Amino acid sequence: MASVRLDNLSKNFGSVRAVDGVSLEIPDGELMVLVGPSGCGKSTLLRLVAGLEEPTSGGIFLDNRDVSRVKPQDRDVAMVFQNYALFPHLNVEQNMAFSLKFRKVAKPKIRSRVAEAAEVLGLADLLCRKPAELSGGQRQRVALGRAMVCQPKVFLLDEPLSNLDARMRAEMRAEIVQLHRRLATTMIFVTHDQTEAMTLGQRLCVLDHGQVMQTGSPMELYRQPAHRFVGDFIGTPGMNFVRGRLEKRDGGLAFVESGNGFELGLANGLAKHAGREVELGIRPENISITDADGGLPGTVQSCETLGHESLLRVCCGGHELVVRLPVADADGLAKAGLLFDLAAAAWFDAATGQALI
Numbered sequence: 638m639a640s641v642r643l644d645n646l647s648k649n650f651g652s653v654r655a656v657d658g659v660s661l662e663i664p665d666g667e668l669m670v671l672v673g674p675s676g677c678g679k680s681t682l683l684r685l686v687a688g689l690e691e692p693t694s695g696g697i698f699l700d701n702r703d704v705s706r707v708k709p710q711d712r713d714v715a716m717v718f719q720n721y722a723l724f725p726h727l728n729v730e731q732n733m734a735f736s737l738k739f740r741k742v743a744k745p746k747i748r749s750r751v752a753e754a755a756e757v758l759g760l761a762d763l764l765c766r767k768p769a770e771l772s773g774g775q776r777q778r779v780a781l782g783r784a785m786v787c788q789p790k791v792f793l794l795d796e797p798l799s800n801l802d803a804r805m806r807a808e809m810r811a812e813i814v815q816l817h818r819r820l821a822t823t824m825i826f827v828t829h830d831q832t833e834a835m836t837l838g839q840r841l842c843v844l845d846h847g848q849v850m851q852t853g854s855p856m857e858l859y860r861q862p863a864h865r866f867v868g869d870f871i872g873t874p875g876m877n878f879v880r881g882r883l884e885k886r887d888g889g890l891a892f893v894e895s896g897n898g899f900e901l902g903l904a905n906g907l908a909k910h911a912g913r914e915v916e917l918g919i920r921p922e923n924i925s926i927t928d929a930d931g932g933l934p935g936t937v938q939s940c941e942t943l944g945h946e947s948l949l950r951v952c953c954g955g956h957e958l959v960v961r962l963p964v965a966d967a968d969g970l971a972k973a974g975l976l977f978d979l980a981a982a983a984w985f986d987a988a989t990g991q992a993l994i
């Protein structure tokens with residue numbers, strides 16, 4: 638097991654800055670999820686940790702040892718690739734044994750490590766099968782097994798579940814959490830899927846354009862996004878955003894969105910930002926409806942019923958907002974007053990997207 642520390646790490650490919658000044662500490666034994674949209678630099682970051690790419694600048698430390706220029710095979714990390722990269726002509730046992738054989742590990746030791754991993758991963762009965770004779774989930778487990786037998790200090794997993802169907806993905810997710818508990822090894826798991834990130838990670842690191850937007854527990858990111866990007870990216874659906882200005886009103890403060898009659902009285906916590914162009918971020922479950930006066934008038938555009946809840950798209954003051962309601966409350970609703978739970982709202986600088994404090 639090992640802690641991982643990235644210190645102002647950058648990687649350029651010609652004029653493309655794939656990783657841009659990433660600093661990140663992953664304590665020994667943690668399951669850290671790197672999440673972000675396609676092309677944000679997740680794989681590059683993982684490949685840097687694995688030693689498959691050389692950093693342009695910055696450092697990579699395993700247990701405080703600088704491994705930035707150390708060869709991959711001497712780093713004590715094992716990477717599971719998105720496409721599994723299993724050898725089609727080798728059976729499960731041979732696939733799992735491959736890198737140990739390559740390293741000239743003694744045969745009895747190879748056999749016992751493969752047997753152990755196969756047991757943990759439920760592959761013991763499949764050792765003689767070729768990859769073509771396995772399901773996607775089983776292939777995935779072989780790829781994991783191949784990393785496990787190396788007993789690395791750090792596991793690097795690059796979108797290992799993306800080739801699986803939704804149900805299998807959910808199952809494998811639970812298996813990976815259990816595996817992490819059992820092995821207690823540091824893991825870095827990469828995904829572009831925020832649901833996967835939320836359910837897997839002890840901590841998440843959200844990346845965009847090669848930069849860290851925020852690092853924290855799933856709930857920290859959900860409740861207190863440090864940047865508009867995080868509020869939008871985390872959560873299904875993401876936050877609603879309304880642009881406007883904070884203005885002093887009758888000794889208090891109001892959020893005013895010019896022109897459309899969208900105005901909310903605010904507590905004074907934001908008073909120091911009076912006069913500022915801001916963006917209100919509010920989650921669909923933090924908007925409720927009322928028959929009484931006081932809500933902002935809204936017209937329901939559409940209603941998606943998901944069984945346990947409904948998602949309404951409501952036009953309010955020129956904005957389309959998504960509102961999450963119990964199915965019974967949403968049924969047949971055409972017009973409604975919207976109430977905003979501003980204690981749960983987030984506020985962002987309109988120009989930079991940074992959260993206001």
Ligand SMILES: Nc1ncnc2c1ncn2[C@@H]1O[C@H](COP(=O)(O)OP(=O)(O)OP(=O)(O)O)[C@@H](O)[C@H]1O
Nearest residue numbers: 650653654655674675676677678679680681682829
């Ligand atoms: N070998 C390379 N040469 C040039 N550009 C590269 C190379 N590898 C990656 N890039 C670029 O670096 C950026 C980050 O790529 P990377 O593969 O790390 O993204 P990613 O977050 O893993 O995306 P995805 O979710 O699609 O896998 C992209 O703009 C990509 O085009």
Ligand SMILES: [Mg+2]
Nearest residue numbers: 679680681795
């Ligand atoms: Mg990738």
